Amino acid sequence: MDKLQQSVYVLLFFSLAITGLYFAGPFLIPLTLAAVFSMLFIRLCNWFENKGISRGISSLFCVVIFVLSIAIIVSLLLWQLNGLAENMDVMKQRLIEMVSNFQRWIYEKVDVDVQQQKDMVKQQGSSGSSAGSMLAGFAGQTMSILINTVLVFVYIFLFLLYRSHIKKFILKLVPSNEKNNADHTVHKAGKVAQQYLSGLAAMIVVLWIMYGIGFSLAGVESAIFFAILCGLLEIIPFVGNLTGTSITLLAVVAQGGDSKMIIGVLITYALVQFIQTYILEPLIVGEQVNINPLFTILVIVLGEMVWGVGGMVLAIPLLGILKIICDQVPELQPYGFLIGTEKQRGKKTGVIDKLKNIFRKAD
DSSP: OHHHHHHHHHHHHHHHHHHHHHHTHHHHHHHHHHHHHHHHTHHHHHHHHHTTOOHHHHHHHHHHHHHHHHHHHHHHHHHHHHHHHTTHHHHHHHHHHHHHHHHHHHHHHHOOOHHHHHHHHHHHHHHSOOHHHHHHHHHHHHHHHHHHHHHHHHHHHHHHHTHHHHHHHHHHTSOGGGHHHHHHHHHHHHHHHHHHHHHHHHHHHHHHHHHHHHHHHHTOTTHHHHHHHHHHGGGSTTHHHHHHHHHHHHHHHHTTOOHHHHHHHHHHHHHHHHHIIIIIIIIIITTSSOOOHHHHHHHHHHHHHHHTHHHHHHHHHHHHHHHHHHHHSGGGHHHHHHHSOOOOTTOOOSHHHHHHHHHHHHO
16 A cells, blocks of 8 residues: 555656646756756866866857857758758749649539638638737747757856756755765766767767768759758657658659659658668667657657657656666666666667677677
8 A cells, every 4th residue: 555655646746747847848948958968068078177177168168069069050051041042932833833733632622612712711810810910929939049049058058067066966965875876876867868969969960961862862952951950850759850851852842853852752761760770779879768669759749748849859868867766766666667678688689789699600
C-alpha cells in the first residue's frame, strides 16, 4: 500500500509540474534553452580557463562563438534565399496554376464551382482578424522572439559564469552522506546533455553535406538552402525531417520540376534517412540519451503541447536528464527503467555492430 501511495504521489507531482510548466512557459523556455545550451559549452569554457583566461572572459568567448555560428548559418540561408527570390515570380505563377487546377478538380468531384469556393475563402477571412490586427500580432511575435533570443544569450553567459556556484547550491540541498552520489548525478546529467547536443550538431553538419549533394544532383534550385533547412529541422526528431522534405518537394513542384526531380528528392530523403538511422546516429550520437521510442514520441508530443516548438527541441535532452535522476534515486528507479530501453545481451543487430564483428573475424 505504501508503494502504491508513493507512485500516486509521484504521478500527482508530475501532473502538477506539467501544469506549472505550461503556465510559466514564457519565462522558462528561454531559461531552459540557455541551461541546455550552456552545457554544450562547458568543455570549451574549461579549455579557455586552462589556458589562463578568466572565467568571465571564457564565458563571453563561448557566447560570441555561439552567436557567430548562428550568424553564419543565417547568412547562408539569406544568401540562398536571395537566389530563390529571383525565381519567385515564376514560382508564384506556377502556384496560381496549381490552385486553379485544384479548384477545377473540386468542381468536378464535389460540384462546388470556383465562385462558391472564393466566397467560402472570403467568409473564412472575414471571420478572422483584420489585416491590421494580424500585422500587429506579427510585430509583437517578432519583438518577443528578439527579446527571448537576447535573454538566451545573457542566460548562457550567466550559467557558464556561475556554474560552480549553482553546482554547490545543488549539493547543499542533499544530506552529507549523499553528496558524492549527487555530485556524480549532476556531472553525469551535464555530460549526457553535452554529448547529445554535440553529437546532434555534428550529425546536422553531415546531413547538410548529404542533402546538399543529393538535392544538387536532383537539380533542385537553391539546393544549399533546402539542405540547410532540412538539416536544421533535424533538431525536432521525427517531425523535422518530414517537414523539411515536404517543403523541398513543394518548392520543386512550384519551380516546375518534373517527375525525375521529385523522384530524385525522394531518393535523397530515403538514402539520407537510412544512413542517419543505421550509421550516423549509432556512430555520432550513440546512446547518450538511452530512451525507448515510445517515450521519445510521447515526450515530443507533450513538449509541443506545453511549450510549442521550443518544447519539441528540449524534450529529448530534458527527458534524458530526468532519466539519469530517476536512475540515481532508489524511489524513482522504476520510472527510469520504464523510460529507458532494456538492453539485450549478445544481440547486436545494428550496422555498426555488424561491421565491428566483421573486422573482428578478419583479425
